[in-house]
Amino acid sequence: MRFFRSHAALLFLLPALAGILIFIIYPIAYSFHISFFDWDMISGKKTFVGFGRYEHLLGDPKFIQVIVNTVVYMFSMVAVTVALALFLAAWLNKSSLVHNLAQTAIFTPHIVSTISVVLLWMWVMNPDIGLLNYVMEKMGVDRLLALFGIKKMMWLESRTTALFSFIVIGVWKTLGYNTLVLLAGMQSIPGQIYEGAALDKASSLRKFYKITVPLLSPSLFFLLIVNVTSSFQTFESVNVISKGGPLNSTNMMVHWIYQTGFEFYRISDSSVGSVLLLLIIGLATYSNFRLLSNKVHYQ
Amino acid sequence: MNNHKFALARRGLEMLGLMALACVFVFPFFWIVSTSFKTLMETARYPPSLLPENFNPINYAAAFASNNFPRAGLNSLFIVLAILVLQMAVILPASYALAFKKSRLEKPLFALILIGLMVPDQVTFLPVYLLFSKLKLINTYVPLIVPFAASAFGIFMVTQSFRQIPKDVIEAAKLDKSSSLKTIWKILLPSIRPTIICFALFSCITHWNDYFWPFAMTNQESLRTLPMAVAKLSSVDSVKQWHVIMAGNTMLILPLLLVYLPCSKWIKRAFAYNGVK
Numbered sequence: 001m002r003f004f005r006s007h008a009a010l011l012f013l014l015p016a017l018a019g020i021l022i023f024i025i026y027p028i029a030y031s032f033h034i035s036f037f038d039w040d041m042i043s044g045k046k047t048f049v050g051f052g053r054y055e056h057l058l059g060d061p062k063f064i065q066v067i068v069n070t071v072v073y074m075f076s077m078v079a080v081t082v083a084l085a086l087f088l089a090a091w092l093n094k095s096s097l098v099h100n101l102a103q104t105a106i107f108t109p110h111i112v113s114t115i116s117v118v119l120l121w122m123w124v125m126n127p128d129i130g131l132l133n134y135v136m137e138k139m140g141v142d143r144l145l146a147l148f149g150i151k152k153m154m155w156l157e158s159r160t161t162a163l164f165s166f167i168v169i170g171v172w173k174t175l176g177y178n179t180l181v182l183l184a185g186m187q188s189i190p191g192q193i194y195e196g197a198a199l200d201k202a203s204s205l206r207k208f209y210k211i212t213v214p215l216l217s218p219s220l221f222f223l224l225i226v227n228v229t230s231s232f233q234t235f236e237s238v239n240v241i242s243k244g245g246p247l248n249s250t251n252m253m254v255h256w257i258y259q260t261g262f263e264f265y266r267i268s269d270s271s272v273g274s275v276l277l278l279l280i281i282g283l284a285t286y287s288n289f290r291l292l293s294n295k296v297h298y299q
Numbered sequence: 300m301n302n303h304k305f306a307l308a309r310r311g312l313e314m315l316g317l318m319a320l321a322c323v324f325v326f327p328f329f330w331i332v333s334t335s336f337k338t339l340m341e342t343a344r345y346p347p348s349l350l351p352e353n354f355n356p357i358n359y360a361a362a363f364a365s366n367n368f369p370r371a372g373l374n375s376l377f378i379v380l381a382i383l384v385l386q387m388a389v390i391l392p393a394s395y396a397l398a399f400k401k402s403r404l405e406k407p408l409f410a411l412i413l414i415g416l417m418v419p420d421q422v423t424f425l426p427v428y429l430l431f432s433k434l435k436l437i438n439t440y441v442p443l444i445v446p447f448a449a450s451a452f453g454i455f456m457v458t459q460s461f462r463q464i465p466k467d468v469i470e471a472a473k474l475d476k477s478s479s480l481k482t483i484w485k486i487l488l489p490s491i492r493p494t495i496i497c498f499a500l501f502s503c504i505t506h507w508n509d510y511f512w513p514f515a516m517t518n519q520e521s522l523r524t525l526p527m528a529v530a531k532l533s534s535v536d537s538v539k540q541w542h543v544i545m546a547g548n549t550m551l552i553l554p555l556l557l558v559y560l561p562c563s564k565w566i567k568r569a570f571a572y573n574g575v576k
Contacts, residue, residue, distance in 0.1 A: 009400035013408055016393035019449020020411045024418055027426035034426075088320075098317050104563045105321035108328065111559055111566060113508030115526040116548050119533055120327055123334065123541050129345050131330060176324065180567055233419045235511045240530050254421040258515065261425050274422045285417065 028278065034271040041265040053272045062248055063256070067276075069163060070232060070252040074284075076167045077174070077231040082223055084171065085178035086216075090208060092179065093186050103183070107176035114173065114236040121169045122241055125155035156241055159249045166237050166250055174230070178223055185219030186212065217296040221288070228284045232277060253277045331552065335359070335545040342541045355542070362532060362547035367520050371528035372550075378443050378513075378524060379506045383499055385448040390498075393454050395483065398461035399469075415451030424515045431516070442516040443524075447506065453498050460494040461487065497569035500562065504555065525551050 035053060037046045057063045088106065092099050109117055124131045133153055136142050145153065155165040189212065197207050213220075235254045238244055244251030244259070253273060261270030334342060335358055336351040362368060397405055431442040464487065472482040488495075510526040517523060523531075529547040533539060559566055 009396040009402040010404060012392035012396035012400070013402060013404045015389045016449045016454055017404060017408055017411070019389060019446075020408075020415050020451060022430075023427060023446040023449070024415045024423060024451070025411065026430075027423035028418065030426035030429075031422070092317075098314055102317045102321045103567070105324045107563070107567055107570075108324055108556075108559065110570065111504050111508075111555055112552050113510065113526050113555075115508070115510050115530050116331075116552050119529070119544055119548050120331055122533070123539075123545065124327060124330065129343055129347065131347060134346055172324070177570060180570070229417065229419065233421050235421060236530075239510075239514070240533065254419075254511075257421065257425070262515065267425070267429075270425055274425060278418065278422050281417065281419070 031271040031274040031278075034268055035275045037268055039268045041267060053268050054276075057269060057272055065248055066244075066251045066253060066256045067280075069248075069250065070234075071280075073163060073167060073170070073234065073252060074228060074231040077170050078224060078227045080167065080171050081174055081178050081227060082220065084175055085182050085223070086213075086220075088175070088179045089182035089186055090212070093183055103176075103180065105176075107180055109173045109175075110177040115240065117169065117173050118237045118240050121165075121172075122156065125165060127152055127154045127157060130155075157246065159246045162242060162246060162250045166234070166241075169237060170231065170234070174227070178227070181223055182216060182219055185216045189215045221292055221296045224288055224292070225285055228288070229281055232281055232284075253280075328552070328556075331545045331548050334541055335549045337542045339540060339542055358542045358546035359550070361540075361543045362529075362550065365543075365547075366528045366531045367523065368525075368528050368547070368550075370521060371523045371525045374522060375507060375525040378440065379503050381440070381444045382447045382506050383502050385444060386450050386453055386498075386502060387495075389448045390450060390453040390457055391488075393449075394457035394461055395487070397454070397458045412451045412454055415449075416455060420512055424512065428516060438517060438519045438522060440522065443513055443522070446512075447502075450502070453502070456494055456498055457491065460491045464490050496565060500558075500566050501569040504558075504566070507555065 036048060036050055038049045038053065039046045092103055125133075127133060132155070133142075136145075136153065142152075145151075154161065156162050193211055193215070194207060197211060202210070233254055234252050235258065238250055238252055238255035239258075242250045244255060254277070257270050257273040257277065260266045260273060333350055336354045336356070337348075337358075338351075338353075338355055341348060341352060393408075396402060397408065427442070427446060428437070431437050436442060468486060468490070469482070472486050508526060509524070510530065513522070513524045514527055517527075529544070529551045532544045532547045
C-alpha cells in the first residue's frame with residue numbers, strides 16, 4: 001500500500017508514457033534507422049548505405065515532383081483557406097438564427113469522413129454527367145472558359161487541373177473548421193476595444209485591420225500550424241481518385257510513402273520519405289514560429 | 300424612410316448571401332442522398348435531375364450486400380467504442396497525475412506529448428505495421444485500437460482542464476477528509492465533464508471516419524471498416540455505379556449527421572474551440 005501511495009503517480013503515467021514511446025517515438029527512431037540502410041525484402045538483407053537512399057531519391061525527378069506537388073498543395077490550401085475563413089468569420093460574426101445555421105452548414109464537411117467527401121466530389125466533378133459542369137453551364141461560366149479555348153472542364157482527369165481540383169475539394173472540407181476557429185477567436189475580443197474605436201469614428205474596414213486581425217493573431221497562427229500539418233497528410237483523395245495520376249501530377253508525400261512501402265516493398269525508400277516528411281513538417285512549423293511568433297499578440 | 304428601405308434591402312441581400320453560402324455546403328449532401336435513390340440510367344442522364352424519378356431503395360440493398368458491408372459497419376462501431384474505452388483508461392489517470400502529482404516523469408512526458416501532437420499517423424504507420432507483424436498481430440483488431448490509447452491530444456486537453464479547477468474546490472474536499480478516490484469521483488471528474496464529452500465526440504467521429512490507418516493495418520476483408528467498404532464500392536467496376544456508391548456513402552454519413560444536428564454546439568466546440576484555448 002505504501003509502495004502504491006508513493007508510486008501512484010508513476011503507475012498512472014506509465015501506460016500513457018508507454019503508448020507514446022511505442023507508437024510515436026520508436027517509429028520515428030526506426031524510420032531514421034532504416035533510412036540509412038538498403039533493405040532487400042526478398043533476401044531480407046540489410047546493407048548500410050549512409051545517405052545513399054536520400055541521394056538516390058532526391059536525384060529522382062519523379063520523387064522531386066511528388067515533393068513539389070505536396071508543397072504547392074500545402075501553400076495553396078493554407079493561403080486560400082485562411083483568407084476565405086477570415087472573410088467568412090467577419091461576415092458570420094453575429095448571432096441570429098440564420099447566421100447560426102450558416103455556421104452549422106459550413107462546418108458539416110469537417111465532421112464527415114474524407115472518403116465521403118472525396119467520393120462526392122468525384123461524382124460532382126465528373127466531366128460528362130457531373131453536377132459541377134452543369135451548374136457552370138447554367139451560370140454561363142462555360143462561355144467564359146470557351147474564350148480561353150477550354151471546351152469542357154476535365155477537373156480530375158486533366159494533368160493541368162487535377163491538383164487544382166484537389167485544392168478545391170480540400171478547401172471545401174476544411175473551410176468551416178477554419179472559420180469556426182476564427183469566430184471563436186473574434187468572440188473573445190472584448191467589446192470595449194471596438195467602442196473606443198467607434199468614438200474615434202474609425203471605418204469598419206479600418207477596425208478590421210487595426211483591431212480584429214491583430215487580436216486574432218493567436219488563432220491565425222494556430223490555424224497556420226494546423227493547416228500546414230494537415231495538408232501534408234493528404235492521402236484519401238490521392239488513393240481513391242487518382243493513385244497519383246495523371247502522369248504523377250497529383251501524387252503527394254503520404255501516398256508516395258504508402259505506395260513505396262506497401263505496394264512496391266521498398267521499405268528503405270519509404271522510410272526516407274517518412275523522415276523527409278517529418279523534417280518538412282518540422283521545418284515549416286519551426287519557421288512559422290521563428291518568423292511569426294513575435295508578431296502574434298496574446299492578450 | 301429611404302434610409303429604412305436601404306437597410307431593409309441590405310438585410311435581405313445579406314440573408315440571400317447567407318443562404319447561398321449554406322447551399323454550397325449543404326446541397327452536395329442533398330445530392331448524395333438524391334443520387335442514392337436513382338437508377339443507373341438516371342445518374343447518367345444530362346442535364347441531371349434534381350430528384351429521382353422513382354425512389355429506388357434497392358440501391359441500399361445492393362450496397363449492403365457488397366464488400367461485407369454489415370461486417371464493416373460492426374467493425375467500425377466496435378473499433379470506435381474500444382478505442383474510446385481504452386483512451387479513457389489511459390488518459391484520465393495520466394492527466395490526473397500530470398495535473399496534481401509531482402513526479403520526475405512529468406516534464407519528459409509533457410515534452411513527448413507535444414511531439415505526439417505534431418507527428419501525423421502517416422509518418423509512423425510503417426514501423427508500427429512491421430512491429431505488429433513481428434508480433435503476429437496483423438489481421439487482428441489490436442493494431443486498429445491499441446496505438447490510439449495514449450492520445451497525446453486527449454492527455455493534453457484533459458490535463459489542461461484538470462489544472463483549471465479552482466484550488467479551493469480541491470482544498471475544501473481535502474478538509475472534508477474525503478478519500479482521494481472519492482474526491483476524484485465526486486469533484487474532479489464532474490468538473491471536467493464538458494472536456495470529457497468534447498473529447499469523446501472528437502475521438503468517436505475521428506475514428507469512425509478514419510480511412511488511412513485501417514487501410515494500412517489490415518489486409519483481410521473481415522477486418523475492414525465502413526469507410527473502406529464504401530471506398531471499395533467505387534473501385535470495382537469500370538463504369539461507376541454512382542447510385543450504389545452514394546447509397547453506401549449515405550450509410551456512412553447518416554450516423555454522423557444524426558449525432559451532429561442535435562449536438563452541433565458540442566461538436567463545434569470539440570473540434571474548433573479547443574484549438575483556441
